[in-house]
Amino acid sequence: KNEVEQSPQNLTAQEGEFITINCSYSVGISALHWLQQHPGGGIVSLFMLSSGKKKHGRLIATINIQEKHSSLHITASHPRDSAVYICAVMEGGGADGLTFGKGTHLIIQP
C-alpha cells in the first residue's frame, strides 16, 4: 500500500508570499494529483502529473519520479488561495482509485 506523506500539515503565510507544499510517496506510481478542497468540502483537481513540471496561472507543480516526491508551489499567494491542498497518487493504469495524503491546510492572511 502506498504511503503518502504531505508537509507541512498546516501553513499560515502573508499575502504575496511564495508557498511550497511537499508530497512524498513510498511506492512507484503512474500519476500524481494535486487537489484543492474548500471549506464546504468540494474538490477541484489542480494538476495531474506523471513527470516533469506543469504550470497553471500562479500554480506550479513538479514531480521527481526517482525520488518519489512532488511539490506544489503558489506564487504571489492571495487570501483566496486559502484551502486544503491534497496530494493523491494513482498506481497502475488508473483503473484503481487514488491514495490520498492527509492534506495541507493553507491560510493566506491579507
Next chain:
Amino acid sequence: GAVVSQHPSRVICKSGTSVKIECRSLDFQATTMFWYRQFPKQSLMLMATSNEGSKATYEQGVEKDKFLINHASLTLSTLTVTSAHPEDSSFYICSARKQGSSQYFGPGTRLTVL
C-alpha cells in the same frame, strides 16, 4: 472541462433509514466511477470502484451489504447507505474517470445520521 454532479449535497436522516446518493457525469461517459469517504480532519479514503455493468469492487473494511453501489449506465452511479447509523456520518465524494483520462470529482455529499 468534465463536470460531475452529486445529489443531494447534504442529507440528514434518522438512524436506521437508508440514504441514496447519486453521482452523474454530465458531459462525458465515465468508464469507471469511484466512491470516497472523508471523516472530519481525515484524508479521503477509497470505498469502492465501480465499473458500468459490473459489480463494484470494495476496499478492505468496507461492507458491501451496507454500502450498495449501482452503476447502471456510463453516466450514473449510486451509493446507498443502508440502515445508516451515526458512525456513517461523513462526507461522501464520487469521482468519474473517462477512458485514458484523469478523475473528475463531484462536489460531495455531507451525510449526517441522527
